[in-house]
Amino acid sequence: MLVESLVVSGMIFVIGTLGVIVRRNAIVMFLCIELQLNAVNLTFVALSRYVGIEGQVFVFFVMTVAAAEAAVGLAIIISIFRHYETVDVDKFNLLKW
């Protein structure tokens, strides 16, 4: 089941990547990033059966990181929403060139 899991996680990862590229809604983009993290988790878990229990420990860490990022990321989104009244990233282009 290892290779299958890896492939599935790879697919989810790639879908997440695609989402980041094509969505303009900051929250959805962030969701897609979470998707990527989730895919990595799957990889870790799949590998842990063959390598060792640390893989599962790492997933634990990754979840923590995801939580921390979610807290901060959503705070940032709230913060920028206050300025722009939107979460469409295309509208945020004061900074360019």
Added chain:
Amino acid sequence: MLNALAYESWALHALIWLPFVGMVHVLWAAEERAKHLALRWSLVVFVLSIGLWWAYDPALGGGYQLVSSRSWIAAWGVNYALGIDGISLFMVLLTTFTTPLAILGAFNYIKKRQKPFYALMLLLEVGVVGVFSATDLFLFYVFFELTLVPMYFIIGIWGGERRIYAAIKFFLYTAVGSLLMLVGILYIYVRGKVLLGVASFAFVDLLQIPLTTGEQMWLFGAFALAFAIKVPLFPFHTWLPDAHVEAPTPGSVVLAAVLLKMGTYGFVRFLLPFFPVAVRHPTVVGIMLALGVIGIIYAAWVAAVQPDAKKLVAYTSVAHMGFVVIGVFALNLNGLQGGLLVMISHGISTGALFLLLGMLYERRHTRAIDEFGGIGRVAPWLATAFVITALTSIGLPGTSGFVGEFLALIGVFEDHPGVGIFATSGVIFAAYYMLPMVQSVFFNALEKPENRAVQDLSRRELIILTPMIALMIVIGVHPTPLLRRTEPSAQMVIDRVWESVQLGEAIIEVDPSTDLGAAETDDPVGTATAADGAE
């Protein structure tokens, strides 16, 4: 007396660092005292430097004298190592001689922001003296680059209309070359570390490193580019007219008199001894001689049609430096000696020309040749000084200009008569560019009322010009004392170029594995697997 003072042990250090002290002093002092202080400090340096004439004893051979060395960056084997030989002796003297005169020449020219100006002039002196007295390649490079900054600001702050353009062009152009040279320097150094196990930048150590022909060619290219831009050699010369025209008088003076010499000095000091195999290569010699000759003729012709007097003189610098280049790449003693003498002479005469043009500019606020006319009537002394200097510049026998060109030409003629013929035609074109300018400015009718008001030389200006003109004639009449001092060192350089025939070839035989063919593929692994796709 020099011995009693232990002159040899501290002279070079003093020459480098006294201007620095002076710089601090100038910055510290009041604005209105700045120029006098700067002059005094530079004079002190000059007076101290005179002792070098006696301290350097050509009878001891052509090696370095007044040597002193301290570890500077031990980790890299960099030393703060100073010393002079016959070649650098005169470059140092030229610098210390020119700087006070340039400073004096700035007295009326620089009206605003005097303190930083004089401070930068002194800093420039630090750099240049350092370049000429360093015997450690790293130290040399540091000083070499250090000279750019003050010059950049001198041109950029106190220059003319397009000063910024000129300053940045000067800076970037010369930086391109010198940075590639830095890579070359490090390459040699690393080779030394690997092949000889010696981590050192000292010239003497670097000369021991057996470099293959291929390496020598590449390194020659890197070094030659740096110096060719600095010289400037055709076709790398276009920064020079801009820089000269826009620079304030003292800047032009130092630029012409000293900074350009760093390039030709580099030719003599590094290209010839470090890469003898490359230098001997017929193609290389051919290219360098061709560029030199083209420079001589081309620059003369272009100079002849310049409407701007300063630009004209700038182009003449290119032509003169062409003589130096052909002299040096004649690869014989006469040529080299001639090249060295042209360097000295050009330093004095072109420096003086720029000073004179500066004086004219101060009076008329223009440099357009057409704006003048008949100045000789109202400023006869100025005209006299200018004519003498111009004649030196075009190499009239009896002036310093001739001796150098004569030797350079005789040297190049010995081995490359064809080149010699073309180069010699430079004497015609020198007259062709210089005399019309002299005529248009100083002769002809005094038509414009502005020109009628032109004042003759002041006492200060006379003090500036007198030593320069005196030197032009003294060197022209009796250059032998100079030549005696440069001869042993020049001979060493020439010997090095020719005697290393065996050296280079022997090394290739001994250790073929060190032939870094791989150096050109940039493939550190040697097996270009991923590299193939990447490259």
Added chain:
Amino acid sequence: MADVLFWVFAAVAIGGALGVVVSRSPVASLLFMVVTLASTAGIFVLLEAHFLAAVQIMVYAGAIMVLFLFVIMLLNLGHEYKRDIRGAVAMTLGFVVTGGIGGLLARQLGSGVSGLEANLGPGDAIDAALREYGAVGAIARPLFTDYVVAFELTGILLLVAIVGALVLAKKAA
């Protein structure tokens, strides 16, 4: 049985992931995300990571996603159905690039199907630990011994996140 389950979970997870990307509504995206997380948790179970599966459901799907939902509601984005997917060109390019990456991954992972398993040995590396310490204990032991430093670091990380969220979300003066 396990294989069938695996493929079901996998299909749902991938479908959910696609749903996240293509849904117009952020809320829908979020729900699809929860679906994916849940089915991933199912796969975790199949892969003998029971504790993680639980955490995944509780923390990830439960807490974090709720936070998302909360923010979506706070910002009143729930009713925004304006398309925010980029145009055809961007989509195409996106597909090409991500497809390329996916292809490469598949090639690299797939090419070594046998190699990988041979290389890694039998999939019983954690069996002993699970047997000895149980699902939680097996994770807890390395967490508090070998990875104690990392564990402490997560503490700092969370502290930073809290402070950061506070700083930003506080209403501007």
Added chain:
Amino acid sequence: MELDFSHQAHFIVALAPEIILSVLGIVILLMGVSSRRPEGAETSADLGWISVLGILAAALANGWLYSVTEVGTHSMIALDGFALFSNWIILAGAALGILISQSYIDRQGLQAAEFYGLLIYSTVGLMIMAAARDLMVIFLGLEIMSVAVYVLAAINRRDRKSAEAGLKYFLLGAFSTGFFLYGIALVYGATGSTHVSAIAESIAGGTAHSALLVFGIALLAVGFSFKVSAVPFHMWTPDVYEGAPTPVTALMSVTVKAGAFLAFLRVFSVGFPDAYESWWAVLWWMAVLTMVVANLVATVQVSVKRMLAYSGIAHAGYLMVAIVAANETAAAGLLFYLLTYTLMNIGAFGIVILVSGQGEERLEIEEYAGFGWRQPVLGVVFTVSLLSLAGFPGTGGFMGKVFLLQGAIEANLVYLSAILVLTTVASYWYYLRVAWYMWMKDAPREASTQSIEVPIAMRLALVICVVLIVYLGVFPGASMELARSSVEGMSGVGPGLIGLAP
């Protein structure tokens, strides 16, 4: 004192500076909470000084760690010279960053306690990154740092740009984190470990699964490249640097970059030396692209902050050369370069902070016209910093560049060295452009003639920067020796594989 980490408590010793900083962070945060003054009247000075003192204490601890030796290389936290030198760099950057941000915080009405607290925690994260030998620990360090800096970038809530910078940084940062993490996973799968020594052993022993490994390495490279902002993962840099509050920009351009590079170097030259063949070409091209693109784009910038952002990218390109070279000289060069880079960038950003004044309005290069003559001392400081960034002799930047070049040439990367110096020429253009505006143009008539008030903290920072820049440019010997001894044994890339040694 010897540490073998047989007991977890040994970590308390090994992590003494980090622990001190963490405590400091809490103290600062608590002080901020307890003495909340009405906004607007808030002053950052006391908190700032306390932070600096705390960092000094951490630095003392770091110095003390030199007397501690570590047994073996199996620990997750390295206690080698490299880590300690890295700490110097990061701590110096943090302290100087705090010094230059004090006046800014007051001016912009930011929340001082949170600002300093996050800054200190980002420092902790960076130090962890630089010292960690385990990819997971590196990842956590990276995240601590990143989360703190996401917030810092967006901390000016009154400023749209700041918020936008925070969002961009966050989204792209998290995105790259995904790749980085995936890379860890693949390496973990390929070698069975996340510990760099173990990874190296596994690769050397041939037990690693190469298909997974190379992708893992590539994705790790991507993750690091994002943090060090190497092309093409640099896109966020100019925007974020421009939008973030200037002190944060300064911090990002020095400590963040330093920490990322230090971890990058450790992972790649200790963890993957035997896979050198598979990654050098990638990094070679990335270095080239970074140097070329950044330097060229920087030449057309009109905002000083943005120009410095591209300059930062360009420097990342130079530092990438060291990673490609992967020998001890290059590693030492990287350390030395980062040290000087920290100083000169802080110096430059300090001036930008002073000039930009209230509301960050004066960021265009035009604003600097005649600045040098109005504020000669500041002008000189800025000029020295710029010259150092340009790599001019007499400044630390030059020595650093030579150090890097030396490493590159020892690794036979002659073309890369040539490209490095040629792109440096392009960089002269934009650095000198600022200098020419400062000294060679006259100030616009309407420009305020009033002199800029320079707070004491800023003065201190600028003086330290300039003095050290010049000191490192003139007497680099001691620091170089230290850098050199710090990297002993760092590069596992054998001299037979690269380099000129026979």
Added chain:
Amino acid sequence: MQADGLEPAAAEWEPILPALIILLPLLGFAINGALALSAARKSADAVRAGGEFDFFEGGRARTHALPTWVGPGVMLLAFLLTLVNFISMLGAELHDPWVHAYWAWISTGELEIAAAIQLDQLSMIMMMIITGVGFLIHVFSVGYMQDDPGYPRYFAYLNLFVFFMLVLVMGASYPIMFIGWEGVGLCSYLLIGFWFSDEAKASAGKKAFIVNRIGDLGFLLAIFLIYLVFQEVDYVAVLSDAESIFVYGGPAITTVTLLFLLAATGKSAQIPLYVWLPDAMAGPTPVSALIHAATMVTAGVYLVARSSVLFALAPLSSAMVAGIGVLTALFAATIALKQQDIKKVLAYSTVSQLGFMFLGVGVGAYTAGVFHLMTHAFFKGLLFLGAGAVIHSMHHALHHTHKDWDAQDMRNMGGLKKYMPITWVTMWLATLAIAGIWPFAGFFSKDEIIWMTGAMAGAENAPYPMLYTVYWILALAAAMLTAFYMARLMFMTFHGPNRTGAAEAEHLHEAPRTMWIPLAVLATLSVFGGWINVSEDLRESVLGGFGLLPMGEWLHHWLEPVTEAAHRVQESRLGEVAHSAPFGGGEVAWGIISFVAALAVVLATVRLLGRSEVPVAVEDTEPTGFARILYNKWYVDEFYHRWVVDPVLTTSRILWRVVDATIIDGTVKLVGNGARAIGWVASLFQTGQVNRYAFLMTLGVLVILSMIAF
């Protein structure tokens, strides 16, 4: 060779203070120069104020009083010193030259060029001419330049010129000669442009310098080549070894001598570089006399004579020398026929006479060449000074009535003999001399040249017999024309009706004493100067005065030590030349030549005197047809302008505008701007849109993964 090793072993003859001969004029230059600078300062202040400083208000200013004594004074001393040395050398039977090195001028490695003086018979003759004629011209100048504000400057230049001229002839090596060679060119430049406020005059000086420099190129290259062959540049070493080192007629020697020829054509105004000399008449007339007639322009002849052995070894070059000489002689003579400016006539006459000298040295008659050089110095100096006196007088006259006529145009003169009798007489003597009428000086010198040309044509092993025969005929033609145009000059100036106008005529006057005394001295020399070298063949005949004329072939014997090597080569290669002249011996030729000349004078007389009215206004006398071509000097200047000067200028402009500014600098700018343009384009990727950034990052990942995967 060591500096002090230059002295030959047997130097029993010691000159008296030879260096002083050189230094005296230099001293004069220094003093006059200082005075000039000080005067110029005074004058400059006045000019600034809008006027002109009057140095003569309240007596002569010190700056203008002193040069009167210093200028000619140093020359007199130098002349006396030269004379003393000359006399002592006369008695010394010196064979080897006396050489003394004062210091090592250029000394490096193998190359040693000493600042050395060489005294021998040739240089002694030259020194005598230079100091002697020079002294006279200085004296003349005192009168001529009396009222010029630049008086001290004038003397400074003149002294400097003499200094360089002495260096030229006294130097012991080619490089030292080159110092003098260029130095006199410089002085010529300064003196031609003496009145530099006049653009035409300043330009003339410039032209002289630049054209001279073309010749100097040849000199330099010749020196280099000699050095290449000999590793030596001293006369003693080079000339004594030349026979053994060079192959007779070989490429090396031919090249060297051709290069010397190039040098000589520049300095001595031969085809194709003669164009500067007529323009050089812009300078004060005494200058024309001294520099552009008597001394400097003869440097080329001196050079050939000095290197006689080299030329003797190179028959082709010698033939070229002779050919250029004779062509120039004829060509310039034709131009002189139609010139209206009195000085222009003399200028072309000088070019023509120099051609004769070249012919002489070209056919191996080195002595004859030098001989003609000497006599030419006398009579042409005299002619110029006479012309100067005339111009001086005309100028005064025209000045008084404020008439803006040209004081030098002969059409404005006529009948001056009444007013200026001394000038008239002396100039006629010189005219007869230059025309080659027996027994004046020119007869003996010029006719020896023509005779030798004929002799060459008939020599046993004559290299190009036909060529020399042509030369001989051309030379005769040129000699005839000489007589003709000189007679024309005299008649237009002194005879016929006065055309100045009555009011002006009242102010015409004889030259002052300082001016006519030199005229008289030179007239004497013009009459008797030729007697020092009466051919032995001629001695007993009518033309030789049946032995009454003294000192047969004295100059020939005197110069023998200098020319013997050349003669030796000639004899060994060509056989006995001297007795192979056409028409048997010498007398017949002599007779013919003298007859031809006399005939020409008569023709001219008839032609001009036959015409009662000589038109005055310029427009009336615009010549037509062939005369027009001659009047316009064969349009050579125009030709040069069209085909040399303009192309060079145009090329220069193209080089500057196109090559330098556009191509080279354009490339530089392109690199710079191109880099920035690329930077700008690259910055366009920075759109500020996060998706796009993410996309590019992903693309980067894809590329990296592909790089690694494949």
